[in-house]
Amino acid sequence: MAGIRTRLPPLNLLRAFDAAGRHMSFKRAAEELNLTSSTISHQIKSLEDYLGVELFQRGVRQVKLTPDGQVFLEHVSRAFASLRAGHQLLQERRARPQLRISANPFMAAEILIPLISDFRHQFPGVGLSIEATESISERLEDDIHYALRFGNGQWKRLQSQRLFDTVALVVCAPDIAGPEPVLTDLQALPLIDYRYRGGSAWAHWQQHAGLGQAINGNMESVTVENFHAAMQAARKGVGAAIGLLPLVQPWLNGQALVAVTGSRVTLDEGLYLVWSAERDPETMHSGVRHWLMQQLGDLLS
Numbered sequence: 001m002a003g004i005r006t007r008l009p010p011l012n013l014l015r016a017f018d019a020a021g022r023h024m025s026f027k028r029a030a031e032e033l034n035l036t037s038s039t040i041s042h043q044i045k046s047l048e049d050y051l052g053v054e055l056f057q058r059g060v061r062q063v064k065l066t067p068d069g070q071v072f073l074e075h076v077s078r079a080f081a082s083l084r085a086g087h088q089l090l091q092e093r094r095a096r097p098q099l100r101i102s103a104n105p106f107m108a109a110e111i112l113i114p115l116i117s118d119f120r121h122q123f124p125g126v127g128l129s130i131e132a133t134e135s136i137s138e139r140l141e142d143d144i145h146y147a148l149r150f151g152n153g154q155w156k157r158l159q160s161q162r163l164f165d166t167v168a169l170v171v172c173a174p175d176i177a178g179p180e181p182v183l184t185d186l187q188a189l190p191l192i193d194y195r196y197r198g199g200s201a202w203a204h205w206q207q208h209a210g211l212g213q214a215i216n217g218n219m220e221s222v223t224v225e226n227f228h229a230a231m232q233a234a235r236k237g238v239g240a241a242i243g244l245l246p247l248v249q250p251w252l253n254g255q256a257l258v259a260v261t262g263s264r265v266t267l268d269e270g271l272y273l274v275w276s277a278e279r280d281p282e283t284m285h286s287g288v289r290h291w292l293m294q295q296l297g298d299l300l301s
Contacts (some may be wrong), residue, residue, distance in 0.1 A: 146273060153270065164271045168267055175237050184263050205265060243259070275289075
């Protein structure tokens with residue numbers, strides 16, 4: 001064991017490495033830390049000299065972690081995550097308790113916001129913040145306690161609880177197709193499309209439905225930015241769109257939308273409640289997780 005250096009490297013060098021490793025970019029690390037790319041590069045080189053190993057392979061326009069860099073980044077990232085969690089805990093103990101929940105824009109607006117009144121009744125004195133985002137990553141932002149996500153439940157840095165299976169189906173306003181539309185009615189309707197899993201929502205549904213050829217609506221078909229915009233357009237009678245259960249169940253119950261008979265397809269993914277694996281859920285506003293799961297079950301069933 002002689003000759004092994006036990007003294008830790010300077011903290012600023014570790015911060016630079018953590019940021020560069022997360023972003024795989026010296027430039028983006030510099031932006032996060034409010035430094036220059038040259039400073040980040042020099043700090044990484046100083047850290048490599050201190051450790052006696054190469055942490056990054058440097059290319060013309062990109063950098064890549066070496067095997068040693070990958071191993072070291074896992075430990076450094078966990079250490080900084082623990083520091084951030086401890087700092088946040090101190091801040092939360094000094095301030096009013098605050099619960100932050102993240103979901104996509106449709107779930108935020110149509111599912112979570114209607115629960116605010118009951119939340120205030122159940123948890124007086126606890127603030128609630130709802131963040132609408134389409135962003136999905138392997139970890140939650142440090143100030144997010146819970147998130148609602150679609151997926152397979154396999155996120156490396158997250159704990160998850162499956163809430164519902166996911167069913168894709170064709171929906172439209174009853175005014176344009178009647179109370180019980182069928183698939184053949186789609187030939188006369190505009191199709192409202194949006195990006196889903198990197199492609200077309202209609203193409204994804206068609207593939208899982210096992211349809212041999214595309215369902216072609218009329219020439220007035222449109223593409224919108226996201227699921228929320230598509231459901232709003234469908235509700236206003238613009239055309240037919242691919243809805244997702246359980247999200248649109250309240251709109252079906254209230255007859256704002258109707259489901260096209262024979263269009264239901266069960267997908268491989270589900271709707272999950274997720275939280276950071278670095279947090280103990282029992283310490284995060286005791287009882288909130290169980291309340292949220294119960295409320296979602298009542299609303300979306």
